[in-house]
Amino acid sequence: MEINKIGILTSGGDAPGMNAAIRAVVRSAVDKNIKVIGIRRGYEGLLSGDILELSARSVSDIIHRGGTFLLTARCKDMMQQDGIERAHKVCKVLAIDALIVVGGDGSFKGAQKLSKLGTNVIGIPATIDLDLDCTDYTIGFDTAVNTGMSSINKIRDTSTSHERCSLVEVMGRHAGHIALWCSLTAGAEEVLIPEMNRISTEEIVQEIFSNRALGKSHNLIIVAEGVGNTIKMAQDIENMTGIETRATILGHLQRGGSPTALDRMHASIMGYDAVESLLNGKKNRVIVYRDGKYLDIDINEALSYKKTLDKRMYKIIKVLGT
Ligand code: F6P
Numbered sequence: 001m002e003i004n005k006i007g008i009l010t011s012g013g014d015a016p017g018m019n020a021a022i023r024a025v026v027r028s029a030v031d032k033n034i035k036v037i038g039i040r041r042g043y044e045g046l047l048s049g050d051i052l053e054l055s056a057r058s059v060s061d062i063i064h065r066g067g068t069f070l071l072t073a074r075c076k077d078m079m080q081q082d083g084i085e086r087a088h089k090v091c092k093v094l095a096i097d098a099l100i101v102v103g104g105d106g107s108f109k110g111a112q113k114l115s116k117l118g119t120n121v122i123g124i125p126a127t128i129d130l131d132l133d134c135t136d137y138t139i140g141f142d143t144a145v146n147t148g149m150s151s152i153n154k155i156r157d158t159s160t161s162h163e164r165c166s167l168v169e170v171m172g173r174h175a176g177h178i179a180l181w182c183s184l185t186a187g188a189e190e191v192l193i194p195e196m197n198r199i200s201t202e203e204i205v206q207e208i209f210s211n212r213a214l215g216k217s218h219n220l221i222i223v224a225e226g227v228g229n230t231i232k233m234a235q236d237i238e239n240m241t242g243i244e245t246r247a248t249i250l251g252h253l254q255r256g257g258s259p260t261a262l263d264r265m266h267a268s269i270m271g272y273d274a275v276e277s278l279l280n281g282k283k284n285r286v287i288v289y290r291d292g293k294y295l296d297i298d299i300n301e302a303l304s305y306k307k308t309l310d311k312r313m314y315k316i317i318k319v320l321g322t
Pocket of ligand 1: 255
Protein backbone atom coordinates (compact mmCIF):
# COMPACT_ATOMS: atom_id res chain seq x y z
CA MET A 1 0.00 0.00 0.00
CA GLU A 2 1.28 3.44 -0.93
CA ILE A 3 1.87 5.83 1.97
CA ASN A 4 1.04 9.41 1.07
CA LYS A 5 -0.22 10.87 4.30
CA ILE A 6 0.23 9.94 7.95
CA GLY A 7 -1.16 11.25 11.22
CA ILE A 8 0.77 11.48 14.47
CA LEU A 9 -0.43 11.97 18.04
CA THR A 10 1.00 11.73 21.54
CA SER A 11 -1.24 10.18 24.16
CA GLY A 12 -1.38 9.41 27.90
CA GLY A 13 1.13 10.85 30.35
CA ASP A 14 3.75 12.92 28.57
CA ALA A 15 7.38 11.76 28.56
CA PRO A 16 10.61 13.65 27.85
CA GLY A 17 11.67 12.70 24.33
CA MET A 18 8.17 12.73 22.82
CA ASN A 19 9.07 15.91 20.94
CA ALA A 20 12.23 14.28 19.59
CA ALA A 21 10.11 11.34 18.38
CA ILE A 22 7.61 13.65 16.61
CA ARG A 23 10.51 15.50 14.97
CA ALA A 24 12.02 12.24 13.76
CA VAL A 25 8.72 11.01 12.32
CA VAL A 26 7.96 14.31 10.58
CA ARG A 27 11.42 14.75 9.06
CA SER A 28 11.70 11.10 7.97
CA ALA A 29 8.27 11.34 6.33
CA VAL A 30 8.97 14.68 4.64
CA ASP A 31 12.19 13.19 3.28
CA LYS A 32 10.03 10.61 1.46
CA ASN A 33 7.42 13.19 0.32
CA ILE A 34 4.84 11.91 2.80
CA LYS A 35 2.45 14.50 4.23
CA VAL A 36 2.13 14.63 8.02
CA ILE A 37 -0.90 15.70 10.02
CA GLY A 38 -0.28 16.47 13.68
CA ILE A 39 -3.20 15.64 15.98
CA ARG A 40 -3.44 17.70 19.15
CA ARG A 41 -4.36 16.31 22.60
CA GLY A 42 -4.02 12.66 21.61
CA TYR A 43 -7.16 10.73 20.75
CA GLU A 44 -9.29 13.63 22.03
CA GLY A 45 -8.00 15.79 19.20
CA LEU A 46 -8.56 12.95 16.76
CA LEU A 47 -12.21 12.74 17.82
CA SER A 48 -12.72 16.49 17.62
CA GLY A 49 -10.64 16.97 14.46
CA ASP A 50 -8.07 19.20 16.18
CA ILE A 51 -5.31 18.85 13.62
CA LEU A 52 -2.50 20.81 11.97
CA GLU A 53 -0.27 20.16 9.00
CA LEU A 54 3.35 19.57 9.96
CA SER A 55 6.38 20.45 7.89
CA ALA A 56 10.08 19.94 8.58
CA ARG A 57 10.12 23.48 9.98
CA SER A 58 7.16 22.87 12.33
CA VAL A 59 9.44 20.60 14.35
CA SER A 60 12.44 22.93 14.57
CA ASP A 61 13.83 23.62 18.04
CA ILE A 62 11.94 20.88 19.84
CA ILE A 63 14.48 18.04 20.08
CA HIS A 64 15.67 19.33 23.47
CA ARG A 65 12.29 20.19 24.97
CA GLY A 66 10.39 18.08 27.51
CA GLY A 67 6.65 17.55 27.20
CA THR A 68 4.95 17.30 23.83
CA PHE A 69 4.21 20.25 21.60
CA LEU A 70 1.24 18.32 20.19
CA LEU A 71 -0.22 18.20 23.72
CA THR A 72 -1.57 15.01 25.23
CA ALA A 73 -4.59 13.67 27.09
CA ARG A 74 -6.00 10.51 28.57
CA CYS A 75 -9.09 10.03 26.42
CA LYS A 76 -11.99 8.24 28.13
CA ASP A 77 -14.03 7.99 24.90
CA MET A 78 -11.39 5.64 23.43
CA MET A 79 -12.28 3.12 26.12
CA GLN A 80 -15.74 2.73 24.55
CA GLN A 81 -16.43 0.98 21.23
CA ASP A 82 -18.36 4.04 20.05
CA GLY A 83 -15.26 6.23 20.55
CA ILE A 84 -13.07 3.77 18.64
CA GLU A 85 -15.54 3.71 15.74
CA ARG A 86 -15.69 7.51 15.63
CA ALA A 87 -11.88 7.73 15.71
CA HIS A 88 -11.65 5.22 12.85
CA LYS A 89 -14.10 7.31 10.79
CA VAL A 90 -12.07 10.48 11.39
CA CYS A 91 -8.93 8.68 10.15
CA LYS A 92 -10.86 7.82 6.98
CA VAL A 93 -12.11 11.38 6.53
CA LEU A 94 -8.57 12.69 7.03
CA ALA A 95 -7.45 10.15 4.42
CA ILE A 96 -4.44 9.14 6.47
CA ASP A 97 -2.71 5.93 5.42
CA ALA A 98 -1.40 5.32 8.93
CA LEU A 99 -1.69 6.71 12.43
CA ILE A 100 1.48 6.91 14.51
CA VAL A 101 0.74 6.75 18.25
CA VAL A 102 3.46 7.87 20.65
CA GLY A 103 2.55 6.70 24.15
CA GLY A 104 2.25 3.84 26.60
CA ASP A 105 0.13 0.79 27.24
CA GLY A 106 -3.29 2.49 27.32
CA SER A 107 -2.55 4.43 24.12
CA PHE A 108 -1.47 1.24 22.35
CA LYS A 109 -4.65 -0.55 23.44
CA GLY A 110 -6.63 2.21 21.71
CA ALA A 111 -4.44 1.80 18.62
CA GLN A 112 -4.93 -1.97 18.67
CA LYS A 113 -8.72 -1.50 18.66
CA LEU A 114 -8.43 0.97 15.78
CA SER A 115 -6.34 -1.56 13.85
CA LYS A 116 -9.16 -4.11 14.16
CA LEU A 117 -11.43 -1.68 12.28
CA GLY A 118 -8.87 -1.22 9.52
CA THR A 119 -6.85 1.84 10.52
CA ASN A 120 -3.17 1.13 10.01
CA VAL A 121 -1.36 2.01 13.25
CA ILE A 122 2.26 2.22 14.36
CA GLY A 123 3.19 2.55 18.03
CA ILE A 124 6.26 4.30 19.42
CA PRO A 125 6.75 3.41 23.12
CA ALA A 126 6.98 6.49 25.33
CA THR A 127 6.30 6.48 29.05
CA ILE A 128 8.50 7.36 31.99
CA ASP A 129 7.26 4.21 33.77
CA LEU A 130 9.06 1.67 31.49
CA ASP A 131 6.00 -0.52 31.94
CA LEU A 132 5.49 -1.65 28.35
CA ASP A 133 6.16 -5.34 28.35
CA CYS A 134 7.16 -5.67 24.69
CA THR A 135 10.25 -3.46 24.82
CA ASP A 136 13.38 -3.10 26.92
CA TYR A 137 13.11 0.67 26.67
CA THR A 138 10.40 3.33 26.66
CA ILE A 139 11.17 6.94 25.75
CA GLY A 140 11.30 9.18 28.83
CA PHE A 141 12.52 6.64 31.39
CA ASP A 142 16.15 7.74 31.47
CA THR A 143 15.28 11.42 31.93
CA ALA A 144 12.82 10.57 34.72
CA VAL A 145 15.39 8.42 36.53
CA ASN A 146 18.09 11.09 36.19
CA THR A 147 15.73 13.75 37.53
CA GLY A 148 14.78 11.43 40.40
CA MET A 149 18.40 10.57 41.15
CA SER A 150 19.61 14.18 41.19
CA SER A 151 16.67 15.24 43.40
CA ILE A 152 17.44 12.40 45.81
CA ASN A 153 21.11 13.50 45.89
CA LYS A 154 19.94 16.86 47.22
CA ILE A 155 17.62 15.30 49.77
CA ARG A 156 20.51 13.07 50.87
CA ASP A 157 22.65 16.18 51.64
CA THR A 158 20.12 17.62 54.06
CA SER A 159 19.16 14.21 55.44
CA THR A 160 22.83 13.59 56.32
CA SER A 161 23.26 17.00 57.95
CA HIS A 162 20.24 16.48 60.19
CA GLU A 163 20.84 12.75 60.72
CA ARG A 164 17.28 12.14 59.64
CA CYS A 165 15.36 9.41 57.99
CA SER A 166 14.14 10.50 54.53
CA LEU A 167 11.40 8.92 52.50
CA VAL A 168 11.23 9.93 48.85
CA GLU A 169 8.20 9.05 46.75
CA VAL A 170 8.89 8.64 43.05
CA MET A 171 6.40 8.15 40.21
CA GLY A 172 4.99 4.77 39.24
CA ARG A 173 1.41 3.93 40.07
CA HIS A 174 1.65 0.35 38.87
CA ALA A 175 5.34 -0.04 38.12
CA GLY A 176 8.44 0.07 40.32
CA HIS A 177 11.10 0.49 37.63
CA ILE A 178 11.74 4.18 38.37
CA ALA A 179 11.90 3.42 42.11
CA LEU A 180 14.38 0.56 41.62
CA TRP A 181 16.66 2.56 39.33
CA CYS A 182 16.53 5.65 41.57
CA SER A 183 17.32 3.52 44.63
CA LEU A 184 20.30 1.80 43.08
CA THR A 185 21.74 4.96 41.52
CA ALA A 186 21.13 7.25 44.51
CA GLY A 187 22.24 4.68 47.09
CA ALA A 188 19.03 4.12 49.04
CA GLU A 189 18.87 1.37 51.66
CA GLU A 190 15.27 0.30 51.09
CA VAL A 191 12.78 0.53 48.25
CA LEU A 192 9.05 -0.15 48.26
CA ILE A 193 7.40 -1.00 44.94
CA PRO A 194 3.88 -2.11 43.98
CA GLU A 195 5.04 -5.37 42.34
CA MET A 196 6.48 -6.78 45.57
CA ASN A 197 4.86 -7.76 48.84
CA ARG A 198 4.45 -4.78 51.07
CA ILE A 199 7.11 -4.55 53.78
CA SER A 200 5.45 -3.55 57.06
CA THR A 201 6.35 -0.28 58.78
CA GLU A 202 7.55 -2.41 61.73
CA GLU A 203 10.03 -4.20 59.43
CA ILE A 204 11.26 -0.87 58.05
CA VAL A 205 11.76 0.40 61.59
CA GLN A 206 13.81 -2.73 62.42
CA GLU A 207 15.98 -2.07 59.35
CA ILE A 208 16.49 1.56 60.37
CA PHE A 209 17.61 0.47 63.84
CA SER A 210 19.95 -2.20 62.53
CA ASN A 211 21.48 0.18 59.96
CA ARG A 212 21.97 2.80 62.70
CA ALA A 213 23.62 0.11 64.83
CA LEU A 214 26.00 -0.48 61.91
CA GLY A 215 27.00 3.19 62.09
CA LYS A 216 24.62 4.83 59.61
CA SER A 217 23.70 8.32 60.73
CA HIS A 218 20.81 8.84 58.32
CA ASN A 219 18.41 6.67 56.30
CA LEU A 220 17.16 6.91 52.75
CA ILE A 221 14.07 5.00 51.65
CA ILE A 222 12.46 5.22 48.20
CA VAL A 223 8.73 4.57 47.81
CA ALA A 224 6.98 4.08 44.47
CA GLU A 225 3.80 6.13 44.16
CA GLY A 226 1.66 2.99 43.79
CA VAL A 227 2.59 1.79 47.29
CA GLY A 228 0.72 4.77 48.68
CA ASN A 229 0.65 7.03 51.70
CA THR A 230 4.29 7.97 52.02
CA ILE A 231 3.52 10.91 54.33
CA LYS A 232 1.66 8.72 56.82
CA MET A 233 4.47 6.14 56.65
CA ALA A 234 7.02 8.86 57.51
CA GLN A 235 4.93 9.98 60.49
CA ASP A 236 4.61 6.39 61.74
CA ILE A 237 8.36 5.82 61.38
CA GLU A 238 9.11 9.00 63.33
CA ASN A 239 6.67 7.97 66.08
CA MET A 240 8.06 4.45 66.28
CA THR A 241 11.78 5.32 66.13
CA GLY A 242 11.99 8.78 67.67
CA ILE A 243 14.18 9.69 64.65
CA GLU A 244 13.16 12.85 62.77
CA THR A 245 11.62 11.62 59.53
CA ARG A 246 10.64 13.61 56.45
CA ALA A 247 8.75 12.66 53.32
CA THR A 248 9.28 14.25 49.91
CA ILE A 249 6.99 13.54 46.99
CA LEU A 250 8.79 14.18 43.72
CA GLY A 251 5.62 13.81 41.64
CA HIS A 252 5.40 15.42 38.23
CA LEU A 253 8.87 16.92 38.54
CA GLN A 254 10.05 13.62 37.02
CA ARG A 255 7.84 13.93 33.95
CA GLY A 256 9.32 17.23 32.79
CA GLY A 257 12.69 18.53 31.71
CA SER A 258 14.97 18.37 28.72
CA PRO A 259 15.37 14.76 27.54
CA THR A 260 18.72 13.06 28.15
CA ALA A 261 20.93 11.96 25.25
CA LEU A 262 19.64 8.40 25.66
CA ASP A 263 16.01 9.50 25.33
CA ARG A 264 16.75 11.67 22.28
CA MET A 265 18.66 8.77 20.74
CA HIS A 266 15.87 6.20 21.18
CA ALA A 267 13.20 8.75 20.15
CA SER A 268 15.05 9.70 16.99
CA ILE A 269 15.72 6.13 15.89
CA MET A 270 12.24 4.86 16.79
CA GLY A 271 10.64 7.80 14.96
CA TYR A 272 12.74 7.13 11.86
CA ASP A 273 11.99 3.38 12.06
CA ALA A 274 8.24 4.01 12.36
CA VAL A 275 8.28 5.67 8.93
CA GLU A 276 10.64 3.00 7.52
CA SER A 277 8.28 0.30 8.72
CA LEU A 278 5.41 1.91 6.80
CA LEU A 279 7.54 2.32 3.70
CA ASN A 280 8.36 -1.38 3.91
CA GLY A 281 4.64 -2.11 3.67
CA LYS A 282 4.22 -3.13 7.31
CA LYS A 283 0.87 -2.72 9.06
CA ASN A 284 -0.10 -2.43 12.71
CA ARG A 285 3.35 -2.56 14.27
CA VAL A 286 5.04 -1.34 17.43
CA ILE A 287 8.66 -0.22 17.31
CA VAL A 288 10.54 -1.90 20.13
CA TYR A 289 14.09 -2.00 21.46
CA ARG A 290 15.12 -5.50 22.49
CA ASP A 291 18.50 -7.01 23.28
CA GLY A 292 20.22 -3.97 21.81
CA LYS A 293 18.26 -3.97 18.54
CA TYR A 294 15.34 -1.97 17.15
CA LEU A 295 12.55 -4.12 15.74
CA ASP A 296 8.98 -3.68 14.61
CA ILE A 297 6.56 -6.27 15.93
CA ASP A 298 2.85 -6.87 15.44
CA ILE A 299 0.73 -4.75 17.79
CA ASN A 300 -1.21 -7.80 19.04
CA GLU A 301 2.03 -9.55 19.88
CA ALA A 302 3.35 -6.36 21.51
CA LEU A 303 0.40 -6.20 23.86
CA SER A 304 0.55 -9.88 24.78
CA TYR A 305 3.84 -9.81 26.72
CA LYS A 306 4.26 -9.76 30.47
CA LYS A 307 7.46 -8.17 31.68
CA THR A 308 9.08 -9.59 34.77
CA LEU A 309 10.64 -7.25 37.24
CA ASP A 310 14.38 -7.51 37.79
CA LYS A 311 14.31 -8.93 41.33
CA ARG A 312 18.12 -9.09 41.37
CA MET A 313 18.15 -5.31 41.40
CA TYR A 314 16.27 -5.33 44.71
CA LYS A 315 18.83 -7.71 46.23
CA ILE A 316 21.71 -5.50 45.07
CA ILE A 317 20.06 -2.36 46.49
CA LYS A 318 19.78 -4.08 49.87
CA VAL A 319 23.40 -5.30 49.89
CA LEU A 320 24.86 -1.97 48.72
CA GLY A 321 22.63 0.11 51.00
CA THR A 322 23.63 -1.60 54.22
O1 F6P B 1 2.81 8.64 32.78
C1 F6P B 1 3.00 7.76 33.81
C2 F6P B 1 2.70 8.43 35.13
O2 F6P B 1 3.58 9.51 35.32
C3 F6P B 1 2.78 7.49 36.31
O3 F6P B 1 4.07 7.30 36.81
C4 F6P B 1 1.88 8.20 37.29
O4 F6P B 1 1.35 7.28 38.19
C5 F6P B 1 0.82 8.79 36.42
O5 F6P B 1 1.39 8.92 35.14
C6 F6P B 1 0.31 10.13 36.88
O6 F6P B 1 -0.69 10.54 36.02
P1 F6P B 1 -1.34 11.98 36.03
O7 F6P B 1 -0.36 12.93 35.42
O8 F6P B 1 -2.54 11.84 35.20
O9 F6P B 1 -1.61 12.33 37.44
